[in-house]
Amino acid sequence: MKAWLPTLLRLAVLALLVVFITSPGWFEPLLKPLTENGAPAIYNQGSLLTLTLQHLRTVLIATVAATTVAVALAILVTRPAGAEFLPLSRSLVNIGQTFPPVAVLALAVPAVGFGEKPTLIALFLYGLLPIFENALTALTTLPGNVMEAARGAGMTGWQRLMKVELPLSTPVILGGIRLSVVISLATATIGSTVAAKTLGEVIIAGLISNNLAYVLQGGLIVAALAVLIYDGLSAIERYAARRMGQGGE
Amino acid sequence: MIEIEGITKRYDETTVVDNVSMVIEPRTIATIVGTSGSGKTTLLRMINRLVEPTSGVIKLDGADNRSLPGYQLRRSIGYAIQGHGLFPHRTVAQNIATVPLLLGWDRDRIKARVDELMTLYQLDPQAYGPRYPHELSGGQQQRVGVARALAAEPNVLLMDEPFGALDPIIRTKAQEDLLAIQKRFGTTIILVTHDMEEAVHLGDKIAVMDAGKLVQYAKPAEILARPASGFVETLVGASERPFRLLSLGHVRDAVEPGGAEGEAIPGDATQRDALAELLWSGRPALPVKGADGRLIGRVTVEGLVKRAARPQ
Numbered sequence: 001m002k003a004w005l006p007t008l009l010r011l012a013v014l015a016l017l018v019v020f021i022t023s024p025g026w027f028e029p030l031l032k033p034l035t036e037n038g039a040p041a042i043y044n045q046g047s048l049l050t051l052t053l054q055h056l057r058t059v060l061i062a063t064v065a066a067t068t069v070a071v072a073l074a075i076l077v078t079r080p081a082g083a084e085f086l087p088l089s090r091s092l093v094n095i096g097q098t099f100p101p102v103a104v105l106a107l108a109v110p111a112v113g114f115g116e117k118p119t120l121i122a123l124f125l126y127g128l129l130p131i132f133e134n135a136l137t138a139l140t141t142l143p144g145n146v147m148e149a150a151r152g153a154g155m156t157g158w159q160r161l162m163k164v165e166l167p168l169s170t171p172v173i174l175g176g177i178r179l180s181v182v183i184s185l186a187t188a189t190i191g192s193t194v195a196a197k198t199l200g201e202v203i204i205a206g207l208i209s210n211n212l213a214y215v216l217q218g219g220l221i222v223a224a225l226a227v228l229i230y231d232g233l234s235a236i237e238r239y240a241a242r243r244m245g246q247g248g249e
Numbered sequence: 250m251i252e253i254e255g256i257t258k259r260y261d262e263t264t265v266v267d268n269v270s271m272v273i274e275p276r277t278i279a280t281i282v283g284t285s286g287s288g289k290t291t292l293l294r295m296i297n298r299l300v301e302p303t304s305g306v307i308k309l310d311g312a313d314n315r316s317l318p319g320y321q322l323r324r325s326i327g328y329a330i331q332g333h334g335l336f337p338h339r340t341v342a343q344n345i346a347t348v349p350l351l352l353g354w355d356r357d358r359i360k361a362r363v364d365e366l367m368t369l370y371q372l373d374p375q376a377y378g379p380r381y382p383h384e385l386s387g388g389q390q391q392r393v394g395v396a397r398a399l400a401a402e403p404n405v406l407l408m409d410e411p412f413g414a415l416d417p418i419i420r421t422k423a424q425e426d427l428l429a430i431q432k433r434f435g436t437t438i439i440l441v442t443h444d445m446e447e448a449v450h451l452g453d454k455i456a457v458m459d460a461g462k463l464v465q466y467a468k469p470a471e472i473l474a475r476p477a478s479g480f481v482e483t484l485v486g487a488s489e490r491p492f493r494l495l496s497l498g499h500v501r502d503a504v505e506p507g508g509a510e511g512e513a514i515p516g517d518a519t520q521r522d523a524l525a526e527l528l529w530s531g532r533p534a535l536p537v538k539g540a541d542g543r544l545i546g547r548v549t550v551e552g553l554v555k556r557a558a559r560p561q
Contacts, residue, residue, distance in 0.1 A: 149334030151299055152407075153347045153397070154324030167338045243381075244338045 010231055017224045021048045024217070031213040041213045043202045052221060055198040058116060058191065059184045062123035067177055070128050074135035075161065093132045096125040101187050105194050119191030119198070126187055127180035134176025138169030171241040178233040185226045189218070250275045251296065251405065251437065256305035258291055265291045267461035268305070273454070275310075275404075278431060278438040280452030282445055282484060288461040289441045293407050296439065297326045309405065324348055327406035327436070331413040333394030335382040341367070341393050342378035348401040366396040369430065388419040395427070399434070408440040412447065424451060445484055449473070449493050457481050469497055474560040491557035496521040500537055503556055504546035509534035513544060524553045 020027060024042045031041040042048075070093070076082040077089050101122040108118035142165060150164045192200030199218050206214025251273040258266040266288040273279045283289040294300040296307055298319045307314045314322055335344050342363050349359045364374040370392040382390055391411065398406055411427075412420045428451065431438055442448055448455050449469045456466040457480070465477035473494045476482040485493065500523045501516030513536040514523050527535055527550050534549045 143334075143337075145330055145332045145334035146336060147334075148299075148330055149328070149336070149394075149397075152297065152323055152328030152330065152334075154320045154322070154351055156320045159351070164336060 010228065013224055014228055017221065017228070020217075021052050021221060024048050031217065034213040034216060035211055039209065039211050039213075043205065043214055043217060045205060046197075046201065048202070048217070048221070051197060051199050051201060052225070055185075055188055055200075055222070056225070058119055058188050058196065058198055059123065059181060062120050062184055062188075063127055063177065063181050065120075066124050066127035066180060067131055069124075070131035070176070071135050071173060074132055074139055078136065078139040079157070089132070090136075093129045097129040099125065101126055102190060102193075105190065109194050114195040116191070116196045118194050119188060119196040122191070123184045123187060127184050130179040130183070131173065131176040134179075135169065135173045138172035139165060142168055168244060171237050171244060174233060174237040174240060178230060178237065181233065182226050182230050185222060185229065189222060250308075250310055251439070252306075252308040252311075253292075253296075254306045254308070256292065256295060256302050256307060258288070258295060258300060259303045264461050266295070266302070269458075269461075269463045270305075271456055271463060271466050273437060273439060275437050276431075276435040277453040278428075278440060278451050279454050279456060280448035281439065281441045281456045281458060282443065282448040283458035284443065284484075286460075287458040289456075289458045290409055292458070293409055293439060293441050296405075297323045297328060297407055299323075324351055324401060325403055325405075327398035327401075327403040329395045329398040329406065329408045329411045331410040333382075333390045333411075333414075335390055335394055335397070337382055340379050340381055341372070341385070342374070344382065344393055345397045345400050347397055352401055354401075362400060362402075366399060369433075370396050370426065372396075388415060388423065391415055391419075391423060392426070395423075395430075399430070399436070402434070404437060406436045406438045408438060410442055411440070413442075427451065445486065445489075446493070449496065457484060470494065470560065473497075490559075492521050492524075494560075495519065495524055495553065495557050498556065500548055501539070501545065503548050503552055504537050505549060505552055507534070507547050508544065509536045509547040511535060513538035514548070516540065516545060520548070520553055520556060523548050524550070524557070527553070 028041045035041050073089050073093075077086040104122035104125055105118050108121045112118055112121070146164065146168070147160070150160045155163065188196075188198045189200030189203055191198050192204050199222050202218030202221075203215050206212065206216075206218065253269060253271050253273075256266055256269045257264065269288075269292060271279075281289040281292065291300055295302045296309075296314065298314060309326075317325075336347070339347075345363045345366055346359045349362060354362075363378070367374045367377060372389060372392065377385070377389070382393065385393065391414070395408075395411060398408075412423050415423060424447065427438070430436070438451075440448075440451060449472075452469055454466060455469055455472050457464045457472065457477075459478075459480045465472060465481050467475075467477075472481065473485055473490055476485055496519045498520040499516065500514055500518045500520055503520050503523070504516070509532070511530070511532060514526060516537055516539050523535060523537075527533070527548070533551075534547045536544050536547050539545045
């Protein structure tokens with residue numbers, strides 16, 4: 001019975017989340033005490049469902065782009081031909097991480113205008129490092145005798161990459177993507193300061209009108225999304241690791 | 250036939266393999282022995298061009314091994330390494346099918362070959378084929394590693410301390426399996442080991458390497474009887490020499506006429522086993538039976554001791 005509890009809990013959170021973003025009106029009595037002067041308890045300047053989907057879309061686009069670039073970069077610098085770019089690419093990606101996302105937003109707005117684009121740029125740059133680091137670690141710590149066997153069997157460089165190196169690196173790369181997604185989910189909220197349609201809109205509206213109910217619902221939806229997605233990706237990661245015979249649980 | 254002609258490998262100023270020449274006859278096993286850092290593994294890896302030599306030529310059945318791209322050459326040569334190096338994300342059957350897949354064999358042929366090899370290695374294809382390597386014992390993993398190396402029916406099999414990670418009992422079994430399979434397929438095998446016992450047991454010829462140089466390349470009896478240098482003598486182990494010499498001969502070759510008391514020893518056992526049995530049981534002679542179970546004579550302590558003496 002015990003083993004069912006976490007799954008049950010997750011399903012409950014998921015159900016609650018879905019009900020909340022589709023029919024937030026039902027929860028009005030719960031949030032009402034948090035408002036003052038008869039302000040609305042449920043965000044009323046847009047549908048929570050639409051905002052959630054747009055939030056997820058922004059994170060998805062940024063993560064897919066960051067994953068593509070980071071993994072490609074990691075592959076490139078672990079080939080013999082690209083080895084000399086290893087330090088350079090490391091520092092470039094590190095810069096992406098030290099740059100505060102707010103600063104990226106501020107710099108990107110004059111260049112690409114308001115809206116989703118500057119947010120995507122900030123999330124993309126922010127998501128690169130964890131994926132790149134993990135991909136690099138995975139690709140440089142592959143078991144030596146497995147790689148030796150792959151070469152000895154007569155695989156070409158490309159075949160070794162596709163058939164051995166990437167499959168074996170998958171669990172660790174997935175770990176990087178998971179970190180990156182969770183960071184992006186949270187960071188995307190500040191995109192609303194430059195008019196991106198994300199759940200940050202709800203939080204910012206709450207802050208401006210001093211409406212705690214708004215801040216809370218915006219924050220809770222983002223938190224629930226982060227927890228569920230983190231869990232889901234962890235499960236995929238464990239499955240992949242088990243397939244590789246790397247223990248798991 | 251493998252002809253190694255004046256092969257040298259240098260890394261910067263360090264010479265790892267120094268002007269080695271040797272010929273390995275087809276359908277025989279050559280073992281390369283030496284201490285760590287003697288260059289034996291590098292020499293092996295130059296045959297399938299995992300390492301490119303600085304100078305010299307290696308010919309396989311008369312053709313320079315540089316006449317094909319490296320990866321194509323390696324598909325035609327079996328390669329088994331210590332710790333097996335199985336692909337952990339592929340099933341046993343997929344692991345064994347690696348090279349046939351690369352060569353583009355059709356599915357039925359691959360399946361037939363995989364089943365044949367697994368049966369040969371006493372692994373039920375139905376039960377073990379779909380398993381992953383980490384679900385197997387060390388001995389089974391090692392067998393899959395050798396089966397994978399043999400999958401594409403290579404004429405040449407290179408083995409780099411393939412039994413190094415096995416416990417003694419499984420190791421002996423693995424060696425017997427290898428000898429049986431070598432006989433069956435007629436594969437030319439080059440096996441690198443640091444264990445003189447293994448080298449003597451498996452090798453039709455033994456190459457002894459020290460500091461990159463080939464010190465001696467000869468039949469096991471020759472190496473035991475006439476070591477070319479102090480190094481070879483140390484490697485052979487002075488106190489083990491007579492027993493190793495006996496381990497090369499079969500009981501049936503030491504049979505004398507006459508009978509003896511007690512249980513008979515089979516004629517294809519080694520003379521070393523016979524001597525051990527004689528000493529342990531405290532008897533002066535043992536009856537010997539042939540392959541058909543009939544008594545063919547006896548072996549005596551005296552006779553065996555004579556055979557253990559340094560050949561003149």
